[in-house]
Amino acid sequence: MKIYISGKYFEKEDAKVSVFDHGFLYGDGIFEGMRSYGGKVFRLRDHFDRLWESARSLMLTIPVTVDVLEKAVDETLKINGISDGYLRLIVTRGSGTLGLDAHLCRDPQIIIIADHLALYPKEYYEKGLEIVTASTIRTNPAMLGPQIKSMNYLNNILAKIEGYQAGCVEVLMLNSKGEVAECSGDNIFIFKRNKLHTPPPDAGILEGITRRVVLELAAELGMKIKETPMTRHDIYTAEECFLTGSAAELIPVVKLDGRIIGNGQPGVVTKKLLERFQAETKK
Numbered sequence: 001m002k003i004y005i006s007g008k009y010f011e012k013e014d015a016k017v018s019v020f021d022h023g024f025l026y027g028d029g030i031f032e033g034m035r036s037y038g039g040k041v042f043r044l045r046d047h048f049d050r051l052w053e054s055a056r057s058l059m060l061t062i063p064v065t066v067d068v069l070e071k072a073v074d075e076t077l078k079i080n081g082i083s084d085g086y087l088r089l090i091v092t093r094g095s096g097t098l099g100l101d102a103h104l105c106r107d108p109q110i111i112i113i114a115d116h117l118a119l120y121p122k123e124y125y126e127k128g129l130e131i132v133t134a135s136t137i138r139t140n141p142a143m144l145g146p147q148i149k150s151m152n153y154l155n156n157i158l159a160k161i162e163g164y165q166a167g168c169v170e171v172l173m174l175n176s177k178g179e180v181a182e183c184s185g186d187n188i189f190i191f192k193r194n195k196l197h198t199p200p201p202d203a204g205i206l207e208g209i210t211r212r213v214v215l216e217l218a219a220e221l222g223m224k225i226k227e228t229p230m231t232r233h234d235i236y237t238a239e240e241c242f243l244t245g246s247a248a249e250l251i252p253v254v255k256l257d258g259r260i261i262g263n264g265q266p267g268v269v270t271k272k273l274l275e276r277f278q279a280e281t282k283k
């Protein structure tokens, strides 16, 4: 495996950044998790838009142009011979002192890792996931924007630990108002009374690229869509529920907090949207 670090390629064992990098010291950096299909990164420009928006919000200067970064991403895929894979793109604040001062960080690092896929087992897609609600509340946007895909994922990691303790691979996170936000690494949708519902960006979520594609595809299929605040009651009483994310694509959820959703099987709308999504990745 060859890993790109700021213009050079390194073997996995030699791919290292400084312990003084504020990405390492403070989680001061940003990232994207992307999928490639047939050797091409899916919705690369959307990922770049989100990366540059995260950078702007954190006053972090990405030290290359979009074109240079696009070339580096494509090259990393090719060098590693990966066609259908997963990519991690990271931009750190760079090395500084042990203090918090971001102005002293002068060499932001760009890291690109292209790997084979580690997907959820097929069985989860066929049977659907059982998830629980975490007591860990999703980061309040008044503290730090959940739209920023930062290298500090402790909020999500703490929630995911709760999930594992309950025997679940994903976990629902609420916002500080008690509304549904998203899962630890995926956005959430329900289908109820002929309408697709998903929490709006101001519920305090990461605005997923997969979420956006699903909303586009649902609109193309003529479905009614409502981006609306939701409570757990809405999920307990939904006909269908599914999660979206670059790695998972669309994955059905059949149980939340012990309540069976719909008939306890992945629903027809979920299956149809997954089919349409997979067709989109082949374009």
Ligand code: PMP
Pocket: 033, 156, 182, 183, 184, 185, 186, 187, 206, 207, 208, 209, 210, 211, 244, 245, 246, 247
């Ligand atoms: N929410 C969170 C917290 C995430 O980390 C992710 C990405 N893993 C998503 C939602 C889904 O985003 P995307 O569809 O862009 O992968």
